[in-house]
Each structure stands twice: as structure tokens, then as C-alpha cells.
Amino acid sequence: MLGLMNVAALEGAEFGVQANAVMPMGDTRMAAAILGDAAQTPEARAFLETLRLDQVSPVVAYLASERCKLNRTVLSAFKGRVAALQAGVTRGWIAPDGAPTAEEVEMNLARILDPDDILVPASIFDEMNYAADAF
Amino acid sequence: MITLHNRVALITGAGRGLGAEYARELARRGAAVVVHDNGADTMGNWADPGPAHDVAAEITAAGQRAIACTSDASTSDGGRSAVAQAIDTFGRLDIVVANAGTIYGAPLVETPTDKFEMHCAITCWPHSTLRDPHCRS
Numbered sequence: 001m002l003g004l005m006n007v008a009a010l011e012g013a014e015f016g017v018q019a020n021a022v023m024p025m026g027d028t029r030m031a032a033a034i035l036g037d038a039a040q041t042p043e044a045r046a047f048l049e050t051l052r053l054d055q056v057s058p059v060v061a062y063l064a065s066e067r068c069k070l071n072r073t074v075l076s077a078f079k080g081r082v083a084a085l086q087a088g089v090t091r092g093w094i095a096p097d098g099a100p101t102a103e104e105v106e107m108n109l110a111r112i113l114d115p116d117d118i119l120v121p122a123s124i125f126d127e128m129n130y131a132a133d134a135f
Numbered sequence: 136m137i138t139l140h141n142r143v144a145l146i147t148g149a150g151r152g153l154g155a156e157y158a159r160e161l162a163r164r165g166a167a168v169v170v171h172d173n174g175a176d177t178m179g180n181w182a183d184p185g186p187a188h189d190v191a192a193e194i195t196a197a198g199q200r201a202i203a204c205t206s207d208a209s210t211s212d213g214g215r216s217a218v219a220q221a222i223d224t225f226g227r228l229d230i231v232v233a234n235a236g237t238i239y240g241a242p243l244v245e246t247p248t249d250k251f252e253m254h255c256a257i258t259c260w261p262h263s264t265l266r267d268p269h270c271r272s
Contacts, residue, residue: 001258001259004259024153026152026153026156028151028152028153029151029152029176029177030152030153030177030236030238033177033178033238033240034238034240036240053152053153053155053156054156054160056153056156056157057153057156057157057159057160058160060157060160060161060232061137061139061157061160061161061164062137064139064142064144064161064166064230064232065137065138065139065164066142067137
């Protein structure tokens with residue numbers, strides 16, 4: 001879904017199309033279907049009832065409006081909290097000999113995964129520029 | 136205040152749950168809404184025009200603009216006919232909320248191929264919308 005959103009935004013730009021996504025939670029048939037039989041317990045029912053649908057729809061109204069300048073953005077919305085999901089790329093680790101061995105990848109995972117100074121790229125070109133700084 | 140006057144929105148899966156709430160909210164803010172839902176259950180079985188028509192009727196009863204569309208969102212033809220209905224009725228299409236989806240309720244390895252393919256088709260439905268020549272003008 002995220003890839004499709006990105007392509008719709010990138011290729012839709014020349015037609016004035018913006019594409020964003022919402023990750024909602026609400027007390028719906030779908031939520032009950034995910035939980036299966038567990039949805040029928042009083043505890044599950046009480047929890048689901050806290051997830052009101054009118055806590056999500058304003059987020060969609062904003063995304064659908066002309067005031068929305070966001071593009072390729074994923075908003076998570078439930079229980080009145082609105083947050084953004086971000087997929088980023090880390091500074092990473094550079095193989096000293098130009099090409100890493102599989103063992104070196106394993107050995108350097110801590111640096112490869114280090115979220116410090118993470119970049120949320122707008123495009124592959126952003127990521128290439130960001131990586132170029134590291135060399 | 137954020138308004139959607141003179142805008143037309145197509146919302147898939149708008150017959151119930153969150154999709155219906157999106158339809159009400161966008162209509163309340165001035166958008167003309169195509170309430171799209173074929174009325175299938177959460178696994179995508181059967182079809183029932185009732186939910187889409189009920190939500191559209193509720194919105195128009197509140198003095199706002201809506202029509203129901205019950206085409207099958209898992210097919211290109213269903214997507215095209217929904218877009219055509221928006222344009223034929225309201226003259227344009229500005230907003231697509233691709234909300235429709237299915238849940239089979241089993242791990243992936245136990246999900247039949249046809250159910251998985253239908254799920255992909257429904258959730259990837261904006262593809263056929265964006266390819267519609269109407270949406271490029």
C-alpha cells in the first residue's frame with residue numbers, strides 16, 4: 001500500500017494528484033474480524049468501544065481538503081491521537097573494501113540499524129545524495 | 136474552517152464502519168459523495184446494495200449530496216463504472232478515499248489464492264482509478 005501511495009503521488013504530480021494514507025483503528029466489523037472470537041469477550045468489547053469512528057474521519061477530511069499540502073504521508077489515527085508513520089534510511093555502514101562480506105554485514109548490524117540521524121527520503125534521489133555524504 | 140464545497144469524493148467501502156463515517160464527514164463539509172460499497176461481508180462474499188444506499192439516503196436526508204454505487208471494487212470495470220458515475224452525476228472527481236478491504240481471518244498460508252487475489256485487487260483499486268482517462272483531465 002505504501003509503494004502504491006508513493007507511485008500514485010510521484011506519477012500523479014503532473015495531474016495535480018496528491019496521495020496520502022491513513023492507518024485507522026475503529027470499532028468496526030473489520031476490527032472484530034481481525035480479533036475473531038476474542039472480540040466477543042467483555043474486555044475486548046470494552047476496548048473496541050473506545051475506538052470511535054468520529055476520531056478518525058476528521059483526519060481523512062483534512063487529507064481530502066485543499067488545505068492539505070501533505071503528499072506521500074501516512075497518518076495513524078485512533079482514540080483521538082494523530083501521528084505520522086515514517087519509513088527512513090539510516091546513515092549506515094560502509095564496507096572498507098568496497099563490497100561487504102555476509103559476515104561483515106552481520107558484524108556491523110548495530111551501525112547499519114543505528115537510527116541516529118535517520119533520513120526520511122522524498123525520493124530515491126534524496127537517498128542517493130544522503131548516502132553520498134557518507135562516502 | 137476546512138470546506139469541500141464544489142468537490143466530489145468517491146469513497147470505497149463507504150456502506151459501513153469507517154468508510155461510512157468518512158462519507159458523512161466529507162459530505163458535512165460540502166463534498167458531493169459517491170458512497171461506493173457492494174455490501175459484501177468482511178471476507179468479500181455475497182453482495183448487498185443496502186448499506187451503500189442507506190448511507191447515501193442518510194446523507195441526502197441531511198440536506199447534503201450523495202449517490203450510492205454498488206459496483207465490484209475488485210475489478211477494473213467496477214472501478215471505471217464508479218468513476219464514470221461520479222463524473223456523470225456530479226461532473227467531476229477530486230477525491231478518492233480507497234477505504235474498501237477484506238479480511239479473510241486466517242494466516243496467509245491458509246488463505247485461498249482467490250481470496251488473496253481479491254484482497255489485493257480491492258486494496259489496490261486506486262490503480263484503475265488513476266488510469267482512468269477522466270482522472271487525467
